[in-house]
Amino acid sequence: MSNLLNLLAAISLLVWGTQIVRTGILRVFGENLRHLLSVSMGNRFNAVVAGIGVTSLVQSSTATCLIVSSFLGRNLVPLAAALAVMLGADMGTSLMAVAFSFDLSWLSPFLIFVGVVMFTTKEKTTAGRLGRVAIGLGLMLMSLQLIGETTRPLTESPPVRALLVALPNEILLDIFVGALLTVLSYSSLAIVLLTATLASSGIVPVPVALGLVLGANIGSGLLAVITTARSPVAERRLPLGNLLFKVIGCLIAIPLLPQVMQHLPQWLQSPHQQVVLFHFGFNVMLALVFIGLTPLIARTLERLLTVPRQGEGTRPRHLDRSALQTPSLAISCAAREALHQADVVETMLRGILPVLRENDIELADRLRTMDDTVDELYTEIKLYLTQISRESLSERESRRWTDIVSFTINMEQIGDIIERVLQDIEDKKIRKDRRFSDAGMAEICHLHERLLANLRLGMSVFLDGHVRDASRLLEEKARFRDLEHEYAATHIARLQDNTAQSIETSSLHLDLISDLKRINSHICSIAYPILESAGALSPTRIRHSVLAPLDAEEPRRT
Template identity: 75%
Template structure:
């Protein structure tokens, strides 16, 4: 019982090691890897090599599949090019299995030792995350050694020997078990390494091991399909196409497994070498055989899985759940969706003036309904950001996380204010058929023009984070406040002159310029996180010279 428990623990350590490596590499090099993939898809040799190289780094073709699938979903690359990348990614995983099949016992303690030192010295720094990758690599090699040590006593057991002899050589059962293990462990690499080790120790007959390897390859493709079930149709095409290639390859090789088994025994001395090199040969043959059919399969998938009609505006378009494992990329997705939320707010803001000028009740109602879009996007962005692990964020990424949250909150509050403004215009102006005086309308138009320009500037500050633009935006807050006071005084002067139109719309006019100032305050708040991070803000906005007389007053 103890030996079986040790074996299970070693298998768990192997799976965990591959997870650590994949997560660490994506956090450190995720953005660079995505750039490499996106720029290497023009010709099939470059696409295949890019998929192979990225997969060797992240230790998982499933992770590569999810990255490339997100590209396809956004329309950045074609499905055909992405399928070629995945053929290279499968070769990359097979190459790593070959590397780990060598005796790396001397490397395991070194990687773990150096990795722990780097990780402890800077948990959220780049060196700390590179150390995490080193720990994962060390755990993989250590787990393989533990599996070997745990299986030897089990092989010597008469009961286990009897069970192994009685295992039926049924290809369907082997495919099912291999695929199930790959899906459960989320790592076909771990399953192939485990199978090779067990075959080397005599726990699994070689014919059965070859069937398990084919099943692990199927499970790798199936895991990608399951991971993208809730994604859009365009994103789901790539994993489905990769699964089709895998099924066809398995159907072609399965009848020849007895001959392959005989050939491997003649060419290679050990069972471990036979298993890992069979896995490599299978994926290389698959790539060479199907690379010319990638375009045909892509067109077939586009017919079988047509893109549905465009979803409504309340549906998030950029919140890629596949990017959550890479914080920098997830933050970029959230920022893009936040700008889309800001676009909806800008549409509402620009629509205020035509509603006032033309008493357009229908347009006012349409604009008010757009606040539901702003609120829905705010909720989606907020929930998406909460799924990003704050512990995995660097200091710069934490600041960006805060900036996005602050920006979306301000946009949501601006949308609420505009909705109330439009409701007031409907109730107090349109339905009562009133109109502003020419001077009052000119003042509102001027404030509205400045407000629209400030919103565009605020979006630029959020996107680029330029200090000069942030300072300009904050200066606009004081200027807008001065204009509000000036125009309020002008309105009161028109009331004293008994201007009929000013008297009728007095309440609405004063409320409107006050609400426009509040909107401007929310827009200017976009500058605060950027200026605060740069140390350009004072702890308080009260001047010290004005505080002195207050301190001298008796209590």
């Protein structure tokens, strides 16, 4: 019983070590890995190499799949190139299995010692996070040693030997068990290493081990499909295509297993090496067979999974819960959802002018109900961000976290203002059948046009963070304030001239230009975090040269 508990503990340590390495690498290099993938998709062969490199670091083809799927959701890469990345990603995990198959027992205590020193002395720095990665690698190597030591007495037990002899050599059952274990452990690498270690100890026969390896490959494809099940259609295509590769590969490999079992022992004596290199060879075969078919499969997937025409639905589109394990990826998901919220706000803002011109009450009602969408998205984004561990974020990611919160607050407040504006238009103009003067309507149209341009500029500033655009946006705040004062003065002049239409709509007109100015202020607030990070903001807008004489006169007045 104690041997069985020790085996379960060693297996758990292997899975946990793999998890530590994966999350640690993504926290340190998450942004750089995404950049490497995005610039390496010019052709399929570069994409395969990028997939191998990134997944060798991350040690999870599922994590790579999630990153590339996010690119597809933003239409940044073609699906064919993304499929090629996944062929390389699967080769990357198999290469890591080969690396771990060597005798690295001396490396385990060294990595754990160095990792603990780095983590405890510089916990919140990059060196501290790399220390966590080193600890994870050391734990993986130690767990493999423990599995080997624990299984040795089990293999010598007569009941266990009798059980092994009685095991049915059912390849489909072996594949099912391997896939199930991979989904439960969230790591095909851990299951392949576990299978190889059990095969070398005699616990699992080599034919059964090869079936488990095929199942582990299918399990890794299933993991990506499951984690993206609620994502947009464009993001679900890649995991499905990757799973299709693996299923077809298994269908090809199953009839060939007898020949493989006949020749494999002639090349490799160790069962451990046989299992690991079979895993590597299987993924190399997948890459060779499918690299030329990725455009065809991409077109097929695009026909099967068509992107539906979406209105301004209330359901969040980009808040992938599985990405919360990878803070840099989760931040990207939240930013995309914030832009979705801004799109809804832009639709509301754009609709103000048709309501004014055409007295369209039905349109006003539809636009007002969209404020509920804005509020719901704000709530969902806020709750999603609170689930991201702030301690795991780099300084840049932490600033981005704050920027997203500020942006969504501004969008929510703009939605509230637009809702009140539409209600005022309905109450004070449409139901009372009043009209603006031609000059007054021209002024509102001009402010509205400037406002839409500023909103688009604000969205660009939020997305790219360019200081020059942020500075332009802040300059628009002063220009808009001057226009508000100018148009308020011209409206007063029309009242003095006893213009009937201006008198009837005076209250609405002045409230409207004031509300548009408030909306513009919220839009321009997007620029402040970017300018503050760049050191481009002065401490105060008050001129000290003007304050100094006033301070000097103050004692005389008292």
